[in-house]
Amino acid sequence: MTRAISLHDVSKTYTRGVRVVDRLSLDIRPGEFLVLLGPSGCGKSTVLRMIAGLEEITEGRLLLDGEHSNDLLPSERNMAMVFQNFALYPNMTSRGNIGFPLRVEHPGEDPRPRVDATARMLGIEDLLDRFPSQLSGGERQRVAMGRAIARHPSAFLMDEPLSNLDAKLRNHLRAEISKLTRELGVTTVYVTHDQAEAMSLGDRVAVLRGGVLQQLDSPRMVYALPRNVFVAAFIGTPRINLLRGLVRAPLDGAMTISLGKQFLRLPEPLSLDHQLLRVQQGREVIVGLRSEAIRIAKHSSARPGEVALTGLVEHVEFQGHEILVHFNTGSQPAVVPDLEAPRPASRPPRRRGGPTVLERLRDRAGALRAGPVVVMDDPAVPTFTEARLPGDLVVRTTPDIELRHGMQVPLLVDIAHLFVFDQHGERICPAPARLPDLEN
Ligand SMILES: Nc1ncnc2c1ncn2[C@@H]1O[C@H](COP(=O)(O)OP(=O)(O)OP(=O)(O)O)[C@@H](O)[C@H]1O
Numbered sequence: 001m002t003r004a005i006s007l008h009d010v011s012k013t014y015t016r017g018v019r020v021v022d023r024l025s026l027d028i029r030p031g032e033f034l035v036l037l038g039p040s041g042c043g044k045s046t047v048l049r050m051i052a053g054l055e056e057i058t059e060g061r062l063l064l065d066g067e068h069s070n071d072l073l074p075s076e077r078n079m080a081m082v083f084q085n086f087a088l089y090p091n092m093t094s095r096g097n098i099g100f101p102l103r104v105e106h107p108g109e110d111p112r113p114r115v116d117a118t119a120r121m122l123g124i125e126d127l128l129d130r131f132p133s134q135l136s137g138g139e140r141q142r143v144a145m146g147r148a149i150a151r152h153p154s155a156f157l158m159d160e161p162l163s164n165l166d167a168k169l170r171n172h173l174r175a176e177i178s179k180l181t182r183e184l185g186v187t188t189v190y191v192t193h194d195q196a197e198a199m200s201l202g203d204r205v206a207v208l209r210g211g212v213l214q215q216l217d218s219p220r221m222v223y224a225l226p227r228n229v230f231v232a233a234f235i236g237t238p239r240i241n242l243l244r245g246l247v248r249a250p251l252d253g254a255m256t257i258s259l260g261k262q263f264l265r266l267p268e269p270l271s272l273d274h275q276l277l278r279v280q281q282g283r284e285v286i287v288g289l290r291s292e293a294i295r296i297a298k299h300s301s302a303r304p305g306e307v308a309l310t311g312l313v314e315h316v317e318f319q320g321h322e323i324l325v326h327f328n329t330g331s332q333p334a335v336v337p338d339l340e341a342p343r344p345a346s347r348p349p350r351r352r353g354g355p356t357v358l359e360r361l362r363d364r365a366g367a368l369r370a371g372p373v374v375v376m377d378d379p380a381v382p383t384f385t386e387a388r389l390p391g392d393l394v395v396r397t398t399p400d401i402e403l404r405h406g407m408q409v410p411l412l413v414d415i416a417h418l419f420v421f422d423q424h425g426e427r428i429c430p431a432p433a434r435l436p437d438l439e440n
């Protein structure tokens with residue numbers, strides 16, 4: 001029986017009152033493939049381990065098929081976990097490894113029929129008599145999957161199961177995992193920090209940052225309507241262009257968003273989303289432009305809804321089927337912290353007597369907010385003249401265009417694809433579906 005997994009306001013605190021998972025609520029439907037996505041250290045494995053029962057839940061409730069399950073032993077949850085590092089018993093053959101949980105759980109039964117059926121499903125019949133040291137990484141991971149599948153668990157919990165494999169094998173096994181879990185119809189929670197993997201596998205993707213859920217949606221929605229700058233920047237390659245802008249909405253003239261040396265003129269009549277931007281008059285915002293929103297073309301060839309910019313070619317990245325052109329448009333990129341956070345350094349050793357009250361409060365407040373999703377006034381942000389990054393705007397184009405460093409190139413921006421985020425990094429254009437109740 002595949003099962004529904006629900007987390008209600010689940011938090012995890014390891015030490016010193018720091019919440020590494022902060023009031024997380026998720027309803028995972030039976031048979032659903034849910035991906036937990038986020039940068040290193042954001043709490044993905046901790047969430048998975050709490051679902052598995054390997055880690056205690058500090059606060060909140062875990063419901064399995066609607067039943068309160070915080071205190072169930074891992075063995076009572078009937079879930080199978082697959083880890084990054086294969087974790088096979090080195091002294092057992094593949095057959096022994098796949099059959100091991102069956103022998104433990106059903107001591108009187110012959111595990112062979114189930115092991116054989118599982119091996120057929122995974123195409124590893126030829127490998128059953130080999131030891132792990134005689135298998136490649138991909139083969140080992142298949143055996144590990146076999147061990148999880150053979151038990152007929154009610155849920156799969158997978159923690160970056162493919163990250164030790166090379167890119168080709170990863171793509172191949174990714175497709176296999178997707179096919180298998182769908183065929184078996186078993187609820188799957190899959191952890192990864194690879195957005196492409198998340199997008200290709202998940203029915204829904206839960207994006208985490210600093211232990212806080214940022215968005216839970218289908219891959220299509222997290223890409224098309226990211227709730228904030230962090231989600232927008234974490235999902236999609238090349239990364240969305242995020243530029244600091246200033247809204248200018250004079251009563252008697254065209255509405256524009258200034259980008260430093262140039263501006264985007266919003267086409268008239270203003271769309272409803274752009275009309276709502278009027279209230280931002282005079283405020284700093286963040287403009288988000290995915291590379292598909294921009295094309296290299298003469299300004300005179302603009303289609304309705306396209307506005308003109310000019311870019312100075314800083315760098316050209318040849319990718320084979322396309323090129324990525326890094327332009328300098330004279331704007332300032334916005335900084336999004338935590339995007340590719342390195343594995344957090346270990347905390348400084350504790351002083352005698354433990355943390356002060358002030359430290360505890362600061363840690364707690366920090367964990368609750370997980371910090372701003374965007375930095376607008378960071379002095380470290382390079383300005384137009386001293387930009388060290390190659391350009392501020394990346395545009396994708398076909399490889400037949402001849403572009404050289406230092407060329408001034410006309411660009412057209414499709415305003416229908418414009419994202420605007422407020423100073424806190426929350427998306428304000430397109431407007432969030434549920435507008436705040438104006439009467440309150
Ligand atoms: N046993 C522990 N004791 C104290 N802190 C821990 C423990 N396990 C994890 N942490 C901390 O909790 C946070 C979340 O860790 P977790 O392993 O869940 O992150 P993750 O998202 O899986 O990261 P990665 O992508 O690197 O695997 C990190 O800051 C980590 O240092």
Ligand SMILES: [Mg+2]
Nearest residue numbers: 044045046159
């Ligand atoms: Mg992890």
